Amino acid sequence: MKEISSLTKIDKILIATDGSKAAKFAAYAAVEFAKLWKSKVYVVCVAEVPIFAAEFVAIIIDTLEKRAVQALEEIKAIVTKASIRCETISYVGFEPYKYIIDEAIKNNVDLIVLGKKGFMLGTVGKKVIGNAPCKTLVVPVDATLNFKRILIATDGSIYSQIAAVEAIGMAKRFGSVLIVISVAKRDENVPYAEHAVRTVKEVAKGEGVKVQTVVARGEPFEMIVDTANKNATGLIVMGKYGRTGIEKFFMGSVTERVIALASCPILVVRKR
Helix, strand or coil: CCCHHHCCCCCEEEEEECCCHHHHHHHHHHHHHHHHHCCEEEEEEEEECCHHHHHHHHHHHHHHHHHHHHHHHHHHHHHHHCCCCEEEEEEEECCHHHHHHHHHHHCCCCEEEEEEECCECHHHHHHHHHHCCCEEEEEECCCCCCCCEEEEECCCCHHHHHHHHHHHHHHHHHCCEEEEEEEECCHHHHHHHHHHHHHHHHHHHHCCCEEEEEEEECCHHHHHHHHHHHCCCCEEEEEECCCCHHHHHCCCHHHHHHHHHCCCCEEEEECC
16 A cells, blocks of 8 residues: 555545536535545536537527526635635536546646435436546535544545545544445355455554444445445545546546435545
């Protein structure tokens, strides 16, 4: 595993809003991160033009732009009330995720924050996470971000090791209890899960972080969410598998299902 000193600072945050209630909860969570790291916040809204309405863009563009401005102003009010620097960006077009990713790259942001309503992250959200050049935070409606208890899910892969470094660094910074979980789908996988948990525990202990460990047997996404709920976890940290081509649209079935079911924010960490 990498040195914990490699934990990156979050200097720039990008909030993607569509004017929904979910986007407001994303903004509140982004504010918590921004206050801790004294970050600058960018807010982007892409008014999506439906494919069937392509030939009527000129007619509806004014309405779409007004909705985008309203959505941006709502989020900007939340951010500036916390005395955080904020810049708004609006677009009207097809495939919103491309604009969001372009802004993240152009502004060299360290974190993209998305809202989630119910079990639905949506196609745009999935594609943003799949193509994000940085960490992504997904915030469910009614979720409150806190760092008292952070859960890191590990399968021993390089991707989960990178996520573990991030989780340990955050737990060290905020004095959190770190819950380390690995799930074996079959009995023969238990020793491997135990090794994965032990590796993270040893590093965390070396950094003076309080650690609880869980080796579970069953369906990974179900056990991760169940453990998070039982332990009143304030944040789940998971890795995203690095892929190429069309597969970049998907972040991995376990991570995607945890995002769908979890009631607390989920931080998805990518391999740089």
